[in-house]
Amino acid sequence: MSSPSAPLQESYHAQHSPFGAFASFTCGLVDSPGGFGQALRAPAKQNLYIGFKRASDAKWQLLPFLTPPKSQEGAFTGDTTVVQPPRGFDSLRPTGYTRTLGWASDTWRAADERFGFSLLSPFGEVPDPAKMKRAAARFHLAPLVNGWIEFDNRAGRAPVELVFGVGVGDDTLRPLADTAPALAGFASGRAFGYATKPGRGVALKQGFDILSPKFLDYRGLHVIAGESALVFTVPAGQRKRFPLVLGFYTAGPVTAGLTADYAFTRFFRDLEDVLAHGLAEFSRYERLAAQRDRELARSKLDADQKFLIAQATHSYLGSTELLWHKGKPLWVVNEGEYRMVNTFDLTVDHLFFELEWQPWAVRDTLDLFVRRYSYRDQHGLSFTHDMGVNNFFTPPGRSSYECDNQEGCFSHMTMEQLLNWVLCACTYAAHTGDRAWLRANRKILLACADSLLRRDDPDPAKRDGLPKRDSDRVGHGAEITTYDSLDVSLGQARNNLYLSVKALGAWVLLERTFATLGLKSDSATARATADLLARTLATKFEETTGFFPAVFEKNNRSRILPAVEGFVYPLFLGYTDATAPTGRFAPLFARLHQHLDQALRPGVCLDGTTGGWKMSSTSTNTWFSKIAIAQHVVRSLFPSALNDTARAADRVHANWQRTPGCGKDAMCDQIRSDSGEACGSRYYPRGVTACLWLRE
């Protein structure tokens, strides 16, 4: 197991994203472009010109966020011998600057801290958009990211220039002053743009070679060129910080199946309106970002954990999309590079974050699952894996992902999604105290409980609590779990340790929820089922090995960490009777403790090469979002299972995300535990489960 002592060279993209705009300004990966992207599955590819030039600098000093653009000049002049611009800059090396990722900020410093550039993606409690007043909506739903660029030239004897620019290569940008005189900056069509306040010390540049444009029109620009920039001058003896606003806009319907517009279009006329608002409210956004940064900084987590939470939150926000459909808000989280719409496996993991900041999102998503994405098979009610893909809402009762007659990836997840609805619903209701909603969903919860029972066995006399009946939707295939792309230890739904413990969590929550609803008999059934399930689970423990098998079939001997994932829900809700080692599930807990004790060892569920946590002993595919939940449950409920290596893994996980193996696609979830390279689930929101750590 390598624990590199040489300083790691950070190189990773972060998504700087508004709330609910399915938009990101992505940057940070060394020697790579990035920039504005809306509804993309990966970082954009715009060159970013960000840096400074002191009198003593022969060339501009730019952060390494560009690749040399192919000049468009030759296309006009027919001369292909033109030197490729831009010329005249040094690309700063990572040793030449520092980067600090906060919960809601990302700041680069260079030139002995005198140069600073920061992007802010403030987030906070967002009120229910169905009831939001216009002013609040403009504040919370503005599709923009804030930033600033500064130089401390107090000791300088000559002015210093700063640049913030974007090159769209084959495309062009337009000066914003033509449509909004109060904005200095550029826009790409009507879709995105950046601006500062016009004034002394602020100049615009546009040309094929942005640092020394050869062709200048009457106002010193060249609007047929794809490279643009703001150039700021900081006089000698002064320290100046210039605000930046990066905005997005898309008018009109953006989805099909259900036809919806972005919610922000109700409150903003166009891109110019967004940018002007961002400048007007700049300090309010700055304060909000600072508040979040402070909260994370002051937590008792270590630097690696804080980094993981910050990076995960950035990517989560980039996948959020608040739509407006038939006069009502429609909440979507897109599934990172896959862009599936409200994948239920993710909803259940985003639950903890969303209950903190926008609980209505959980409620609305559950409602839409009931209204449009529920179905009944031979056992009863369940829900689809997702609601569509890439802004396309699939027909009622159908997901974009699930196929028939499959044993592995792309099969149905009927049991998993049924549990997800129950867990989300009960957790939402208990956490928010929303009794009205709970009462309105009484019948659904009862139907879910019935469906759960029947997926154990249709005959009550034969039940042992374990979910084991596949849906007839699978045809001649088999149900899978969210862990579909790992090995069979986690992929198969039937008689699955992970899913059984998750079912246990569901029954614990149902017991409480039914009691709240005054459904005493159903509450008692839930309690009894939980107890039965816990007892049955305990019998699956292999006394000889001290492990649980991952699947209670076919002599499976995989060892998995999600054995305890199901406890995160009662843990979150503070149901201590269900989570105390000495509580009602004490026998099961003791065995799980032994399981974890042994699993958290190198070569089992700690990777033998890197020391990173592995979901399964028999797969090198591990998922950060699920590691984060496992860590939270283990640290909270089974702390003595943690040895030093297991504890040290936060550094390993953080380094995976800090280096290009994951970092080239911002937050990644599916990672090879032996190399730290992402193997799926890139540009992904799910890592926000790490925010559970703030509760430890």
Place this chain on the structure above:
Amino acid sequence: MSSPSAPLQESYHAQHSPFGAFASFTCGLVDSPGGFGQALRAPAKQNLYIGFKRASDAKWQLLPFLTPPKSQEGAFTGDTTVVQPPRGFDSLRPTGYTRTLGWASDTWRAADERFGFSLLSPFGEVPDPAKMKRAAARFHLAPLVNGWIEFDNRAGRAPVELVFGVGVGDDTLRPLADTAPALAGFASGRAFGYATKPGRGVALKQGFDILSPKFLDYRGLHVIAGESALVFTVPAGQRKRFPLVLGFYTAGPVTAGLTADYAFTRFFRDLEDVLAHGLAEFSRYERLAAQRDRELARSKLDADQKFLIAQATHSYLGSTELLWHKGKPLWVVNEGEYRMVNTFDLTVDHLFFELEWQPWAVRDTLDLFVRRYSYRDQHGLSFTHDMGVNNFFTPPGRSSYECDNQEGCFSHMTMEQLLNWVLCACTYAAHTGDRAWLRANRKILLACADSLLRRDDPDPAKRDGLPKRDSDRVGHGAEITTYDSLDVSLGQARNNLYLSVKALGAWVLLERTFATLGLKSDSATARATADLLARTLATKFEETTGFFPAVFEKNNRSRILPAVEGFVYPLFLGYTDATAPTGRFAPLFARLHQHLDQALRPGVCLDGTTGGWKMSSTSTNTWFSKIAIAQHVVRSLFPSALNDTARAADRVHANWQRTPGCGKDAMCDQIRSDSGEACGSRYYPRGVTACLWLRE
């Protein structure tokens, strides 16, 4: 000079484009993707699956319109060892099929003509959109392309399958039946899609591997995959042709500076509406395309000339964009890969085509030049080079292209654009007989004439008819012409042969136009100026060499073909007194004849290697659109200047466009005369000047 006798292997893209939608379905280049693109500067990059599979075929036989897509399957499964799809097809080689480009069609045949695939881009006379009735608007402005796929299986003993499919790689498509049950096909978001009528023998496919998808959902699709297709079955003993409609849609404002929507959004609700309309009106569109095809086929032009006209018209339509701004139509032709808005240099060349099919477009563009894109310098009135770029309308009086203090490319074109307004206005008014418009523009025309005179010399006594005064807009630079990227022989506006003859054309037209307006004295001045200019021009002839110099300065000795371009306007209008060799300009004509006689020789204005026409003897950069005008003028007015080599060059020019040097970007205009490789002006509308040949 090589005149290859080996059969040339055709490989070129063609733009299949609706009228005014700034949209193309591009395909045809061998082993290259293409597909749907809106507002793009180059072909799209979608894989196209078009072909057939007989019982005797082990694999699908596909036209070579794809590159192997990177499977997205691995991104989901985490398994990067998956074989890259699609598998199971042979890519037809060009020897295995034929392609016939008609004026409004493009047809591929294979399997002894039994397989057929055709794309139709019907065009015709489009009534003034300001007065168009809804039904006419839906017919003329529908943003769609028609097509069909067929197989003659009358001799077959087993069914034959046909495929038409599109793969969007990183993106996804959605089955149209979800939103429009009467459509069988797929859409990418709300932006583009393709459909046929649902029915027997029509099936949908969607998957990572489109030819043998591994994962199928409840309806046999997999909507998270980016590859989609329609599969048709032709039973044994039958010949079946299936209609195809390829549609585009963009809602809401698409431009800035002037905010405008696509005109088609007024008449079509969404993409589904467009596609359903295309199927409903299929035979009417088919008839219109057939009519155009017949007209071109029956012309007395040779096959190469017909090909050039057909290919040029396809690309012209792809650049057209009819917008709606403040309750009125707003006509735009985008400048190919540069996407400049209504570049005046192109307007004057598109004039002849547009007067035939949509004369209101010329009128509206002239009006917008007056209203927003005119200005006055020290000499008087003129017009900007263009109205903006990439859907951005520049501020009043300013183009996107023109910069200050330049001697070459990107300088101002004040004189050129002044002539362009005069020539377009007079030609429009004379050709259409639109007296009301002419009267409304009386003052503008008078101001233009005055401005023209003053650009000769402010002092009437010093005038010799030659334009020679640069605008003060150029600063310490110099005015240029549309031929900016050639050498100085055509680039410099001052004392320029090309521009002087163009001015001669303008004075000839002004004489007539002022007479029509009853402005006798102005007409007489115009006539006198034309005569003076013709006399002065004659004095520039070098008796020793038998040539005109391209520029009457600095001992220039370049020889240029656009020496006669200015005569195309009186020729078009049938002003025979000005175009007869023995007419009023006989002395000038005799000298121009000698000039052309000598210029149309290898090593002068015929390329020594290829035999292609060169605009200038001192540049290998030549422009097809301008060759076409020169050919028309020479063949019409100076036919005896044509030797066999000059005459044979249509084959050379056609072969340039038929092979990848130009063909990879559909119609190209700026071409290296020694290699046939495009060096600028790709995906370009201007070649439509070739339609002048239909008048010969």
